[in-house]
Amino acid sequence: MPSWREVARLAVYCGLAVGTLGLIAPFVNASRFSGPIQRTLEASLQRRVHFSAVHFTLLSGPGLSLKDVTIDEDPRYGLEPFAHAAALEAHFRVDKLLRGQIRFTSLRLVEPSLNLVRDGSGAWNAMELIQRLSAPRRAPLNLFPAFEISGGRLNFKGGTRKSTLYIADTDLSVYPERSGKLYVRFSGSPARTDRAGNGFGHLRGTANWYLTPATSKSNQLEAEITIDPSNLSEFTTLVEGYDVGVHGTVSARAKVEGPATALQIKGELRLDDVHRWDLLPASGEDWRIGYRGKVDLLAQTLQLETVPAEARETAPVALQLRVKDFLRRPSWSLLGRLTDAPAQNLLPLGRRMGLTLPQELSADGSVDGALSYSNHSGLEGGISIRHAQVTLPGVAPLRTEEAVASFFPGRIHVEPALVEAPSGGSLRVGGDYYFAPQRLAAALSVEEFSLDALKRTAVAWFGGPGVLSAVHGGTMTGHLNYTEEPSTPAAWSGQVHFAEATIDTPGLAIPLEHSQGHVSFDSSTFDLEHFSAIWGRNTVYATYRYNGAAKRPERITIQVPGADIAELEAALDPTLRAQSLLARLRLTRRSIPSWLAERNVDGDLTIGSFTVNGINLGRLSTRFTWQGTSFDFAALQLRLPEGLVRGHGTMNLASSAPSFDFEAAGTGFPWRGGLLSAQGAFQTSGTGGDSFQNLRAAGTFTGSNVQLSGQDFFNAVSGNFEFSFAGGWPNLRLSKIEADDGEDAWEGQAASQSDGKLILDLEHDGHQRRVVSTLAPELPASGALTSTAMPQ
Numbered sequence: 001m002p003s004w005r006e007v008a009r010l011a012v013y014c015g016l017a018v019g020t021l022g023l024i025a026p027f028v029n030a031s032r033f034s035g036p037i038q039r040t041l042e043a044s045l046q047r048r049v050h051f052s053a054v055h056f057t058l059l060s061g062p063g064l065s066l067k068d069v070t071i072d073e074d075p076r077y078g079l080e081p082f083a084h085a086a087a088l089e090a091h092f093r094v095d096k097l098l099r100g101q102i103r104f105t106s107l108r109l110v111e112p113s114l115n116l117v118r119d120g121s122g123a124w125n126a127m128e129l130i131q132r133l134s135a136p137r138r139a140p141l142n143l144f145p146a147f148e149i150s151g152g153r154l155n156f157k158g159g160t161r162k163s164t165l166y167i168a169d170t171d172l173s174v175y176p177e178r179s180g181k182l183y184v185r186f187s188g189s190p191a192r193t194d195r196a197g198n199g200f201g202h203l204r205g206t207a208n209w210y211l212t213p214a215t216s217k218s219n220q221l222e223a224e225i226t227i228d229p230s231n232l233s234e235f236t237t238l239v240e241g242y243d244v245g246v247h248g249t250v251s252a253r254a255k256v257e258g259p260a261t262a263l264q265i266k267g268e269l270r271l272d273d274v275h276r277w278d279l280l281p282a283s284g285e286d287w288r289i290g291y292r293g294k295v296d297l298l299a300q301t302l303q304l305e306t307v308p309a310e311a312r313e314t315a316p317v318a319l320q321l322r323v324k325d326f327l328r329r330p331s332w333s334l335l336g337r338l339t340d341a342p343a344q345n346l347l348p349l350g351r352r353m354g355l356t357l358p359q360e361l362s363a364d365g366s367v368d369g370a371l372s373y374s375n376h377s378g379l380e381g382g383i384s385i386r387h388a389q390v391t392l393p394g395v396a397p398l399r400t401e402e403a404v405a406s407f408f409p410g411r412i413h414v415e416p417a418l419v420e421a422p423s424g425g426s427l428r429v430g431g432d433y434y435f436a437p438q439r440l441a442a443a444l445s446v447e448e449f450s451l452d453a454l455k456r457t458a459v460a461w462f463g464g465p466g467v468l469s470a471v472h473g474g475t476m477t478g479h480l481n482y483t484e485e486p487s488t489p490a491a492w493s494g495q496v497h498f499a500e501a502t503i504d505t506p507g508l509a510i511p512l513e514h515s516q517g518h519v520s521f522d523s524s525t526f527d528l529e530h531f532s533a534i535w536g537r538n539t540v541y542a543t544y545r546y547n548g549a550a551k552r553p554e555r556i557t558i559q560v561p562g563a564d565i566a567e568l569e570a571a572l573d574p575t576l577r578a579q580s581l582l583a584r585l586r587l588t589r590r591s592i593p594s595w596l597a598e599r600n601v602d603g604d605l606t607i608g609s610f611t612v613n614g615i616n617l618g619r620l621s622t623r624f625t626w627q628g629t630s631f632d633f634a635a636l637q638l639r640l641p642e643g644l645v646r647g648h649g650t651m652n653l654a655s656s657a658p659s660f661d662f663e664a665a666g667t668g669f670p671w672r673g674g675l676l677s678a679q680g681a682f683q684t685s686g687t688g689g690d691s692f693q694n695l696r697a698a699g700t701f702t703g704s705n706v707q708l709s710g711q712d713f714f715n716a717v718s719g720n721f722e723f724s725f726a727g728g729w730p731n732l733r734l735s736k737i738e739a740d741d742g743e744d745a746w747e748g749q750a751a752s753q754s755d756g757k758l759i760l761d762l763e764h765d766g767h768q769r770r771v772v773s774t775l776a777p778e779l780p781a782s783g784a785l786t787s788t789a790m791p792q
Contacts (some may be wrong), residue, residue: 037064037090044145045129047082048072063091077117077125078160085152090145108148113606117151117157117238143530149175154188159179164193165330180212184223188500201230201250213259220260225253229272248272251753255726256295264305266292289319300325316341316367333374341367343385371407378409379435388417395460396422396453398429410435416445425449427457437485444480444494451476451501457483467521474501474515493522503533506595507575510536524548532665536571538563552625554601562609563592569687576687578659594631596653601626610638643669649682659685672773674705678721697723701734708760708773716740737762 034054041049073082087110136236149172156163170188170452177183187204229251246731254267293304302323308315320335343365369383384404391397400417407413416430427449431442438462442462446454446696451474458464462482478496517531526546533540539558569576575596603624610620622636631651638645648666665679671741680699684691702718719737723730734750739762748762752775760771 037066041090045071047074051088057089057091061568062297063089065089069112070621073115073117077119078115078157080115082117082125083109083112083114085109085523087111089139096187099617106146106148109152110150112149112152113155114149114152115155115157115162119160120159146176148172148497160195166191166193180210182209182211183207184209202228205226206258220255221258221263223256225252225254225267228236231590260297261299263295263297264292265295266307267291291319293321299687302326314339316345325568331374331376333372335370335372343367343388360393364392365403380409382406392460395456398457416443421449421453423450423453427454431482435489440482440484442482443574444482445478446480446496447477448475449477451498454617465494467492467519467526470505471498471501471515474499478519491523495520506593508571509573510571512540535560536567538567552600552602554599554603556601556603558603558605560605560607561612561670563607564614564689566613573687576653592654597628599626599643616641636662636664640669643667655685657686659683660691671703671706673707674699674703676703676706680721693725695723695725697721708758708771712741712771714739714741714746732758732775734760 031577038049047487047712049072049664050070053066055065055067057063057065067086069083069085069088071083073080087481089106089108089110091106094488103439115125119125149170152170152172154170156165160494167188168191170186171186173185175183184207185205187202187454189202205223206226207221210220210222213220221587227250229249247274250266252269254265256263256265258264267290269291271287271289290307291304292307293302295302302321304321306315306317306319316339317463318337318339320337321332322335323332327332328690335742341364346367347361347363365388366387367383367385369381371379371383373379386402387399388396388401388403389399397572399420401420402415404415405412406415412433414430414432415503416428417661419427419429421427425446425448428445431440433440444454444458451468452472454476455468455472458480461480462484464482465480476496476498478494480492480494480496482490482492484490495518497516497518501515503512503515505512512533512535515531515533515537518529520527520529524547526544528542528544531542531544533542538560543557545555546553547555601624603626605620605622605624607620610617618639618641620636621640623634625632625634629652633647633649634649636645636647636649643666645664645666647662649660649664652659652661660683662682663680664682665677667677669676669678678699678701680697682695682697684695686694698721700718700720702716703714704716705713706717707713717737717739720735722733722735725731730752732750732752737746737748737750737760739746739748739760742766746762746764746769748760748769750758750760752758756775758775760773762771
């Protein structure tokens with residue numbers, strides 16, 4: 001009897017022999033078996049088989065390894081080969097081989113490319129192959145081989161047209177059983193031929209496929225499928241052909257069972273960190289969605305719907321998915337139904353999808369409606385929010401009984417909704433939101449609505465409008481429009497009428513009260529018409545136009561029934577004088593504010609009754625250009641009761657006090673019983689009394705029929721003049737005087753005295769003549785008062 005040592009030694013020798021044979025077998029050329037092997041494979045597959053070489057294998061079990069294998073297609077399904085593989089590993093039964101028969105126990109294609117084809121009748125080439133691999137009920141176990149694919153690629157064809165969809169890195173194992181059932185284990189990554197990448201997501205699962213079910217209603221397929229956590233954008237790219245812009249993580253599990261034409265599906269879908277592609281994900285948020293549905297493999301249709309977490313419970317959001325022709329030209333649609341969905345719960349989703357919603361926004365209300373999205377028509381549907389209320393910090397809540405929104409491909413339209421406001425009046429808000437390119441267009445309609453309340457609301461929601469920043473109080477009626485795009489600044493436009501408002505402008509020391517007017521504006525123009533306001537004790541009427549494309553962007557027309565020069569200077573003090581103490585003391589230069597430096601206005605000013613120290617001088621009108629610190633008066637006219645003054649000149653505001661430089665002409669002024677005319681240049685600086693004390697003037701004058709004194713009458717008089725103030729008194733110097741008394745022509749000069757007398761020294765042919773007159777004309781009291789104010 002052999003000892004255990006001999007048995008062990010024999011076992012070692014046998015193991016070494018088997019290992020040696022296993023290592024040598026792949027190098028043994030088995031081409032002499034090529035013919036029988038080829039015939040056996042072709043008989044099993046009913047397709048011609050080609051290979052370049054064949055070798056034995058032993059370590060993984062007795063078998064053969066065929067290199068560079070091509071399996072032709074059945075002509076009914078096309079001319080392209082059914083499969084091409086780097087190798088086909090075939091294992092056979094040793095007992096049958098010893099009898100001279102080749103019977104395979106398994107066929108394994110290594111890195112193959114297979115074409116799964118469906119002909120015009122709906123039959124699949126793979127179905128016939130699988131039926132050949134399956135065993136009839138009376139056949140012994142393991143009579144037909146198992147079929148395996150390793151690292152393969154599955155292509156799908158409809159007739160001669162190949163689908164863009166394929167499955168990469170496919171591992172597939174099909175194990176036929178004597179009962180007629182196929183046990184299938186699979187994994188792979190779906191992909192598209194028109195997109196770069198190795199695959200979009202990863203799925204795996206197992207299945208029992210009953211090729212001969214007991215009845216037509218019996219289960220033909222029982223499967224469990226798992227989609228491993230993958231990027232959501234990869235799945236949308238898989239279905240749509242491109243990244244639709246929704247990112248996140250998706251995973252799912254499903255159980256499938258039923259006949260091939262009515263497979264029932266149920267499972268759970270999990271979505272994590274769903275967001276738009278250009279936004280950061282909201283970490284920590286995930287959705288678990290239960291679903292059910294059915295699929296028809298022959299008709300290539302899929303229907304899924306979400307199910308509530310609890311039975312008999314109505315979910316606030318229900319989803320339905322429909323897919324047709326999913327292997328050739330997928331057509332799919334997703335329908336969402338909302339029933340009493342809390343509005344607050346929808347805000348995070350809206351933000352992740354890119355809606356520009358303020359972070360502090362809170363919303364209440366019940367949402368009802370339906371939304372659908374398909375790969376052909378895009379987003380469509382409509383929702384309504386009942387008892388809607390939205391709130392932002394610092395402003396009153398906005399409430400409306402119902403807000404209605406319609407969804408179209410590329411945009412969302414919100415119907416104008418009547419907003420309840422405690423301030424009174426009515427406010428309607430609506431608008432549109434465009435997805436690509438992203439754009440917001442809001443529309444506000446107001447009627448006798450509080451202007452301050454409107455501004456607070458608009459600033460909180462949109463940040464404007466800036467054109468109304470100087471207006472407060474009162475009410476407003478009209479329409480406002482707001483647009484916002486990522487690449488351009490936000491813009492307001494509209495047409496409104498305001499009443500009983502107060503306007504504060506940086507150039508005026510006192511506000512314009514009880515203001516009313518009509519405003520039309522957009523991003524580059526602004527028109528103010530029919531404007532009136534109370535300015536101090538006066539009323540002012542105006543029109544104003546701004547056009548950013550014009551050489552002079554601003555145009556203003558001002559009409560004031562009556563005003564005193566002191567009131568004008570007081571009201572315009574921020575414009576006329578430096579506001580800092582050091583600048584007024586001339587210790588520093590005036591700091592020019594931005595609103596003054598940027599001023600560029602053409603204007604007309606008319607004062608019906610212009611007064612100085614309460615004395616009416618008449619109607620004043622002027623046309624001016626205001627550019628920064630420079631005023632250019634192109635035409636100025638003062639129609640006095642006794643004559644007319646015309647002039648032009650400039651005013652400079654760059655210093656601590658304004659400076660003036662004018663040229664003027666006055667005609668037809670009564671003086672000493674006759675008429676006087678003068679023209680010349682005038683310079684001064686300062687305001688109030690300073691402007692009179694600093695006045696300097698020079699020019700020429702003419703007069704006719706003047707009675708300079710009781711005995712001195714002249715038919716005509718002319719000459720030059722120079723005027724200034726000396727010690728607080730008017731200082732008038734006349735030179736080159738030419739005077740005609742009807743008999744002689746006199747020449748000379750004159751000067752004023754501190755007591756108001758005017759002394760003329762005249763000469764004719766060596767004769768001297770002194771005339772003592774006065775600056776004050778001998779006129780009635782009212783005329784004298786007016787004439788006294790003339791130098792001012």
